[in-house]
Every structure is written in C-alpha cells, then in structure tokens.
Amino acid sequence: MGLYLLDYGAGNVQSLANSLGKLGYDFQWVASADDFHKATSLIFPGVGAFGQAIDALESSGFLQPLRDYITSGKPYFGICIGMQVLYQSSAENPSKRGLGIIPCPIGEFSSTDKSVPHIGWNAVELLDSGEKSDEGVSKASHYYFVHSYRAVYDPVAYPEAAEWTHGVTQYGQEIFVASVRKANVFCTQFHPEKSGEAGLEIISAWLSEPEAARAIAPPTPRVVRSPRLKDGLTKRVVACMDVRSNDQGDLVVTKGDQYDVREKAPAAPGAVQTTTSGEVRNLGKPVALAARYYTAGADELCLMNITSFRHSPLRDQPMLAVVRAAAEEVFVPLTIGGGIKDTVDPDGTKRSALEVAGAYFRAGADKVSIASDAVHIVERMRQKARGTGLDEDAAVGDGTSSIETIAQAYGRQAVVVSIDPRRVYVDLDYDGPYKSELVFGRSDEEEQERGKAWWYQCTVSGGREARPLSVVQLARGVEKLGAGELVLNSIDRDGTGKGFDVDLIRLIRKNVRIPIIASSGAGSAAHFVEVFERTGVEAALAAGIFHRGEVQIPDVKEALSKASFNTRI
Ligand code: 1PR
Structure with a gap:
C-alpha cells in the first residue's frame, strides 16, 4: 500500500x-x-x-x-x-x-x-x-x-x-x-x-x-439538526509535570510548595525551620509518568521545563527528547512550557521563539505555553502606548512578539499563556492603580481571608521576580495578542492542597473569552467539582495529588460525572 x-x-x-x-x-x-x-x-x-x-x-x-x-x-x-x-x-x-x-x-x-x-x-x-x-x-x-x-x-x-x-x-x-x-x-x-x-x-x-x-462512500442524507439545551463538551482534567534536572543531573518530575521544589533541609536542633536547601524533590520520570496519566484517562498533559536548560543548544534541548518520547506513548494533547522565547545557543546562534516552538511542535507537542515572555511582552506593549499618550488598556501588538508570531504560523489554539500570579494584600481603602481589580475576602468564604483586600500581581522566572503588571492586564493583553488559552496558576495555592483560588479564576473568567485551565491547589476530587461549579472554566489542572497518588484521575472523573458535568470516562 x-x-x-x-x-x-x-x-x-x-x-x-x-x-x-x-x-x-x-x-x-x-x-x-x-x-x-x-x-x-x-x-x-x-x-x-x-x-x-x-x-x-x-x-x-x-x-x-x-x-x-x-x-x-x-x-x-x-x-x-x-x-x-x-x-x-x-x-x-x-x-x-x-x-x-x-x-x-x-x-x-x-x-x-x-x-x-x-x-x-x-x-x-x-x-x-x-x-x-x-x-x-x-x-x-x-x-x-x-x-x-x-x-x-x-x-x-x-x-x-x-x-x-x-x-x-x-x-x-x-x-x-x-x-x-x-x-x-x-x-x-x-x-x-x-x-x-x-x-x-x-x-x-x-x-x-x-x-x-x-473510495466509494455514498453521500449522506441531508437532515436538519436543532441544537440541544446543552452541548457535549466535557470538562478537561489535566495532569501537569514540572520537569528539571536534579542535583545528580537526572531529568525528573518535581513538585514545589509555592514554587519551592527542594525538600526542606532538617533544621538544627532547637532552631526554627527557615532554609529550603535540601534535594530537588523527585516524583518520577517524565515519560513514565506521562504514560501512566494517559492510561489513567487524563484529558491532556502538560510538561513544564522549569529550568530552561540554558546551556544546551536548541537541537539538543533535553526537553525535546522528553517530548519526543512522551508523544510516542501518549495520544492526548501535550502542552510544553518553559523557555519559549527568543534564545541564543551557546555558540551564539540566535533562535527566535517561533523556531523554539517549531522544534517542540515537530517533536510532538500540540501547544506551547509561554510564561515570563508573555509578561515582558504585555509590559512593553503598554509602555509603548503610554509613551505615545495612548490608553494602555487599548495597546496593541506590533506583530513581532513570540505570542503573535507563533499564533500567526500555528494558529492561536497552539499558544497557551501560563500565568504565575501572587496575591498582594492592601488596605481596604486602597486607592492605587489596581483599585478596579481588588478582590475582597467575603464572609461566606475562607475564614482567614475575611475582611481583607488584595490584587493579583504577575511574576516572572518561576515566581522569583514580581512585575508591575496585574493578572487582569496580562490576561487581557495576551488575549488581544493572539493567545488561545490560559493556564492560571496561583503561587499562593501551589502545592497547598487547599483548593483552587476561585476568586482569581472568577476574576479572569470575567475578563477574557479564551478558554482557561484552572491550576494550583487541588487537594481532592471535590476541588475539581468546586472550581467548575463556581467559575465555569473549561479545564482544571493538578500536579502534586496525582504524582503522590493521593487522588487518581478516574476518581476526579467520577466526581465530575456525579455532579452532572460532561466527562470523558
Ligand atoms: O517563564 O516561559 O520559561 O515558563 C516557565 C514555566 O515553568 C511557567 O509556566 C511556570 O509556571 C513554571 N515554573 C517555573 N518554576 C516553577 C517552580 O515550581 N519552581 N512551576 C514552575 C510552576 C505550577 C504549576 C503546578 C500547579 C499545580 N508550577 O505548573 O503544576 O501549581 O500544582 P498542585 O496541583 O500541586 O498545586 P517560562
């Protein structure tokens, strides 16, 4: 044949x-x-x-x-x-x-x-x-x-x-x-x-x-179809693997608490635990875990390169090999994030973000996820508008950013922006630039947040650097530039098992039309039901509970199904 x-x-x-x-x-x-x-x-x-x-x-x-x-x-x-x-x-x-x-x-x-x-x-x-x-x-x-x-x-x-x-x-x-x-x-x-x-x-x-x-199928009869009350789209359950090399140089799936991926080093007798200088947590091998989650029924997988492997030329990026091997085992969508930006190989060869993304797509990724670069792009776009006396919220791109060039070549659905926000608490009578985005802790919700007010600040470099940009400004900006989807993390909730940050997710749901993957904080199957019921997002992601085997993907699907959500079993 x-x-x-x-x-x-x-x-x-x-x-x-x-x-x-x-x-x-x-x-x-x-x-x-x-x-x-x-x-x-x-x-x-x-x-x-x-x-x-x-x-x-x-x-x-x-x-x-x-x-x-x-x-x-x-x-x-x-x-x-x-x-x-x-x-x-x-x-x-x-x-x-x-x-x-x-x-x-x-x-x-x-x-x-x-x-x-x-x-x-x-x-x-x-x-x-x-x-x-x-x-x-x-x-x-x-x-x-x-x-x-x-x-x-x-x-x-x-x-x-x-x-x-x-x-x-x-x-x-x-x-x-x-x-x-x-x-x-x-x-x-x-x-x-x-x-x-x-x-x-x-x-x-x-x-x-x-x-x-x-080569001989007859034409199909023309029949009229009317829409039903509810469509058949399922809520997606996503498993995310943060990948980095550990101190021995092995590529491992790791998992942080509020983005700190090292084991807590034992404190000296009598001293207060303050350092976090232990080993990088090792929760398994990326390809083996990806295959396990595929078999368990994950609707989608994310592989996050959390160290960027700056010393490798693009063609030798260890993550490319991981994606290639995972794509041979896994027949559901694969998103790859970390280091999707303009880069320079150790020999000085410049690689555009489009080239970097292209290498991942050819290796078997379906979507690329951009985090730090997205923040810098939106900041620059707003700064340029400010410089010319325009309203920053009306700023538009110039077609050259990673988000725009990748969306133009591969379609916007291939471009995900991963957001790493952190709560910034302010006085209740705060009158600063983020006033319109303030969230107030309500009496019917988390006890320790009652009576407080906060806004969500964007960070870059895996949460290590805070930037003068709010999460709403970022989400709106990247939607305008051509991002097709958001992964909405929360540094405050990451690894805590306290549940998703519903306030954050609702805030962004109100501000963009592109699909949102809620992320960070899942501690039980019920947390998935909660985030879908209270925010209406399309997908929810977890890492720690799946890696540690505390909750299985079929448990989440069953809970969603019981709560009458369309689910792919
Ligand atoms: O900035 O474009 O190179 O992308 C870097 C990417 O790596 C970003 O998407 C950023 O979120 C991620 N990242 C960087 N450092 C860390 C870290 O943990 N030290 N991981 C990190 C962030 C967050 C989620 C996690 C959820 C669910 N991990 O990916 O999977 O919070 O966790 P949970 O269910 O256990 O609570 P760039």
Missing part, C-alpha cells in the same frame, strides 16, 4: 506519524509533487492556520497535485486543516481560496455564548443516526477538537455541502461539521491522533478497509 502523509510544515504532524507507528503501518512523507501520483492513500493531518496552509501548499507546488489527487478518486483522509482546505474559503484568511471541493465557506465560532477557540473533548452525532459508523466514529465516544473556525452545518443554506457531512458536533448553540464522508474523501475536524483509544480506532478502521472500499 502506498500510504503517504502530507506535511506542509506547520503544526504537530508527528502525532499522526506516531499513531500510525503504534498501529503498525508504514508510510512515507510527501516530498515532491510526484509523490501524489505514487500515493494510493493520502492523509493530510493539517494543524495551524488556513492561510499559512494554503500559502505553504502553493509555494511547495503541492496545491494542484493535491486537488488532482482528491479528484482522481484515490482515498483521502483530511484532519482539521486537512479538512478545511477542501472548502471554498475561510474567515481566518479571507483573501485565500480553498480547494472549493465542498461548496461552503468556513466561518468563525461566535464567542457570545462560549469560549473561543473550541478546545477539548466533544461528542459527535452521526447524520445517519447510527451509534457507530463504518469509519469507527462512535456516538458514545468523545473526540479532541481544537479550532476557532468551523464549517457550519446548514442543509438549507448549503444543501450540497450538507451531502458531504457525515457527523456533526454542537458547541454552545452552534452545530458544525465534525466529519465529512463522500466517495473517496473522509475528513475529521477533530484530531483522531489526539483522541486516545477512540481516535486510534478511527485511524485503524480507515486504514484496514481495502483501498477500493474506502
């Missing part, structure tokens, strides 16, 4: 390659236009921005051969952008034309009733009303979506396009195309290569069908 994979040069295509390896299939990458003739089956696992994909296909001379391949009737499987390029155009880059095989434009999700991008695990409803399709798509499973643009499912306005639609998904009150199947074409908007065992089953079902059978 001449199975080929098309890589247009952006996004994580390595995950699909790993899925094929796991399923035991050999494949070749499309390297020249001639390979479209040689291919007897083609998968286009596009991730990223529509315009970038079309530009890259055009400049490599692949656009017409791709069109010819699809119209020749040979089996084609498109994923995400690999599906969207079949449509006429996209609101993401209106000046670019798609292949126009499916007569309908791609539009943008409305953010009036939900967070955009649509990130997470959602259900798929088959248009033939079946439980499971021949392609392995099952009504009972959830699949991983990550996109801001979608093909609306509207059989009245776009009857011909509706004939291509195979399955639909509801997000908020919008129903959009989740899968496409007609003749030789099968596509999914979701990522089967990131959808755990349910996704691997789809890839396997498509590949194990004889090629001739894969």
